[in-house]
Amino acid sequence: MHDQNIVEALRPVLKHKVKENTEEDIMLCYQCGKCSAGCPLIDEMDIAPNQILRMLQTEIPELEEKVLKSLAIWLCLACEQCYSRCPKDVDLPKIMDYLRAESIRRDLVNPKAKEILAFHKSFLDSVRLTGKLYEIGLIAGYKMRTMHLLQDVNVAPTMYFNGKLNLFPSQVKNKKAIKRIFEKALREEENK
Amino acid sequence: MIKIAYFPGCSLEGSSKEYNESLLAVSKEFEIQLEEVHDWNCCGATAAHNLNKVLSISLPARTLALAEKQGFSEILVPCAACYSRLLTAYNELNKDAALLEKVKEILEIDFSAKVKPFTVIDFIQKHIQPKLKEKVKKPLNAKIACYYGCLLVRPPKLVEVERYEDPLMMESIVKELGATPLDWAFKTECCGAGLSVSRTSTVGKLCSKILDDALSRGATMFAVACPMCQSNLDMRRRNANVFLNEKADAPVLFITQLIGLALGLDKKELGLQRHFVPFNLEIFDKPIPKETLGKSKKVEEV
Numbered sequence: 001m002h003d004q005n006i007v008e009a010l011r012p013v014l015k016h017k018v019k020e021n022t023e024e025d026i027m028l029c030y031q032c033g034k035c036s037a038g039c040p041l042i043d044e045m046d047i048a049p050n051q052i053l054r055m056l057q058t059e060i061p062e063l064e065e066k067v068l069k070s071l072a073i074w075l076c077l078a079c080e081q082c083y084s085r086c087p088k089d090v091d092l093p094k095i096m097d098y099l100r101a102e103s104i105r106r107d108l109v110n111p112k113a114k115e116i117l118a119f120h121k122s123f124l125d126s127v128r129l130t131g132k133l134y135e136i137g138l139i140a141g142y143k144m145r146t147m148h149l150l151q152d153v154n155v156a157p158t159m160y161f162n163g164k165l166n167l168f169p170s171q172v173k174n175k176k177a178i179k180r181i182f183e184k185a186l187r188e189e190e191n192k
Numbered sequence: 193m194i195k196i197a198y199f200p201g202c203s204l205e206g207s208s209k210e211y212n213e214s215l216l217a218v219s220k221e222f223e224i225q226l227e228e229v230h231d232w233n234c235c236g237a238t239a240a241h242n243l244n245k246v247l248s249i250s251l252p253a254r255t256l257a258l259a260e261k262q263g264f265s266e267i268l269v270p271c272a273a274c275y276s277r278l279l280t281a282y283n284e285l286n287k288d289a290a291l292l293e294k295v296k297e298i299l300e301i302d303f304s305a306k307v308k309p310f311t312v313i314d315f316i317q318k319h320i321q322p323k324l325k326e327k328v329k330k331p332l333n334a335k336i337a338c339y340y341g342c343l344l345v346r347p348p349k350l351v352e353v354e355r356y357e358d359p360l361m362m363e364s365i366v367k368e369l370g371a372t373p374l375d376w377a378f379k380t381e382c383c384g385a386g387l388s389v390s391r392t393s394t395v396g397k398l399c400s401k402i403l404d405d406a407l408s409r410g411a412t413m414f415a416v417a418c419p420m421c422q423s424n425l426d427m428r429r430r431n432a433n434v435f436l437n438e439k440a441d442a443p444v445l446f447i448t449q450l451i452g453l454a455l456g457l458d459k460k461e462l463g464l465q466r467h468f469v470p471f472n473l474e475i476f477d478k479p480i481p482k483e484t485l486g487k488s489k490k491v492e493e494v
Binding site: 021040041044075077078079080081083084091097098100101104115116118119120121123124127131132133135139142151152154155158159162163164165166170172173174177178180181182184185186188189 | 202203205206207208209231232233234236237238239240241242243244245246247248250251254294297298299300341342343346347348356357380381382384385386387389390391392394398427430465466467468
């Protein structure tokens, strides 16, 4: 029993990790619910934004895990509505950024967030390789990751004919610099 | 000739070419030269800040550092998402000396992060608006819903916009073009931005709410200043129409395209043939509804 107490005392509490990495204090939230009232995606979320903060306040490991496994943290658009209306100035989008990164680190990403994560990863692949966003490369990478091969076949031809789709990527000259930024930033993130 | 540092961003080279074309065309009319920061890179957008904080600061920081090395003190950023990322990097690097040191080491560039980003709306207010009225050749007969979306007005602490729930900057611009700005409720609601590909139906739903509110109040067209707002309301119109009783056919134009039209510039020069929802000049011949729902004095005061 005694040992278990020590283990419990040493367990990193998620809200403390949030504070360490984002400087945001989850305990400031007094559950007014404005964040959830203004959230454009509230009706698609499995846990409401104010509930996420409440669950983290409790420090209960099961609830922390539930938050990291939620779809809600991936649906957050970072539209900043919650933050701009929060009476306690809690930067919820910034906390969501941290929760997503932590969810990846602990391998708890919600299966329904597969497409969203695939899009982000394909986007960053394009930037890593060319220094810019290459739209055809992004969509190709996304389709391979999700196997949604037929998605957007109806808009792509119009995009092309309207001159909105470049067949060849526009690239940064100093690609070594971009490669270095990615390598160093990824190393930093792993050490958290 | 005024010279201003310019960061077009990836969308303006691809899916939102017409924003770039119209911005350059209008600037030329006012004898302003926009000079692209040499070898700029992607800001990282939503993807980077969703997944990796250091990366989300370092990517835009490289562009800020290059602009500084090229002798500029501020930089025009037309995309709202790029603007938000560049401004966040600017702020974080200026308040956190340790972070600046770390980013300098990552970029291997010595810089002080003193190049401040500004938006197309700031640009118009400062450089275009004072001389706009005298240059308008073809006043626009339209009721325009000025749509801001999220990142041009939020978070208010970052972007320093006072009326972030009910901004009126674009309203005052379209008024000078001869158009009537619409008073409506969804001007700062989110279009779904980064979920456009991964959850297209969600984006369709959010856009349908925006279209519905503006159109039910009598809007004949939209003015935007963000490539993602434009592409979601335009390219994803089919997905939005699914949620509407009546199909919406109001075109979505960049504020720079509207200015160009009022100056009498050519439709093609402004890239107006590139939109998904077709734009025809006849739209200005149609009568516009005089009374609107929820008419407020605030818009009249602009």
